[in-house]
Amino acid sequence: MAGKISEQTKELILPILDQLDIELVDLEYVKEGKNWFLRVFIDSPKGVDLDMCTAVSERLSEALDEDDPIKEAYFLEVSSAGAERPLKTNEDLKKAVQKQVHITTYEPIEGNKQFEGKLIHADEHAVTLAIKNKTRVEEITLPVEKIASARLAIIF
Template identity: 70%
Template structure:
């Protein structure tokens, strides 16, 4: 059911986001305790502020009320994907070249399952991460199908 709700929400929000030059990062419909939450994460190259989230929330809420795809009562939350936004597909990686990333793999690759460094290159088949190990930098090439999860990483 959550998959159907995410699909319908995606169909409803896509024209809203296109009109505002925003990107859909992720949709989730979850039950936490007694409450259901429909969470929508958005982004843009310039970032997303509270006013933008409110504007998208109002428009999406009206579209959801009209279509009424969710039978339970729920809370709608529209927010920025944040500084450590998830990387959900190969296009997200391509768009993030030059940024710091944190990537985990399903199984060990070169003795590790966690890789953090600068994303040097990416395409639909692989990502290349420059990992600093003390004073040297090593480039690791990971096949996309081996990646369990990825996100942007903030370096302090």
């Protein structure tokens, strides 16, 4: 049920976001305790502020009321994807080239399941990271099908 609602909501929100030049990063419909939450995570080349979240929330709320794909009561939350936003698709990975990323794999590769470094290449088959190892930089290539999760990383 949650997957179907997510897909219906995605169909409603994409035209709204296109008009506002905003990217849909993620969308989830989840139950926490007794309550259902529809969470929409957005990003924009200009950044995301409260006014932008409010505008998306208002327009999406109207579209959801009109189309009514969700029968039970729920809370709508629209927010920025954040500085450590998830990278869920190949397109997300390609856009993150030259940025710092954190990648977790399903199984160990060269003895590790977690990798953090500069993403230097991404395509449909693999990603290549430049990882600092003490005083030198090493490159490692990870097959896309082995990636469990990926996100942008903040380096302090």
